Amino acid sequence: MKGILLRTLITLLGLFLASGLIPGVNINGTSGFIFAAIMLGLVNAFIRPIALLLTLPITIVTLGLFMVVVNAAMFGFAAWMVDGFYVSGFWPAVFGSIVVSITATIASWYIGPDGRFEVYVIRQD
Numbered sequence: 001m002k003g004i005l006l007r008t009l010i011t012l013l014g015l016f017l018a019s020g021l022i023p024g025v026n027i028n029g030t031s032g033f034i035f036a037a038i039m040l041g042l043v044n045a046f047i048r049p050i051a052l053l054l055t056l057p058i059t060i061v062t063l064g065l066f067m068v069v070v071n072a073a074m075f076g077f078a079a080w081m082v083d084g085f086y087v088s089g090f091w092p093a094v095f096g097s098i099v100v101s102i103t104a105t106i107a108s109w110y111i112g113p114d115g116r117f118e119v120y121v122i123r124q125d
């Protein structure tokens with residue numbers, strides 16, 4: 001449970017950065033950020049795997065670049081589902097999903113699978 005909450009907060013941080021950096025991505029109010037983060041997590045958990053499976057042939061042909069389009073579609077779909085979360089087009093969805101993905105990747109470097117902060121120190125004698 002702690003891991004899910006922490007990952008939702010990381011997604012919320014990514015959404016906050018995306019709304020500040022990307023013109024065309026707007027989220028209104030604190031509740032908008034919270035619901036957007038929860039909905040983006042649910043969409044990525046349940047709908048994205050199906051979309052990736054259905055688009056597997058084109059993803060293979062494009063050497064994985066089509067996954068950017070799938071991520072943008074999931075970002076836009078989450079925006080469509082949540083009041084107060086607006087994406088004005090395809091390119092804002094692409095760049096917004098990239099910002100959220102980069103934020104989640106950087107944060108996951110420091111978070112283990114059980115939701116605890118983990119820092120490894122390598123000492124050389």
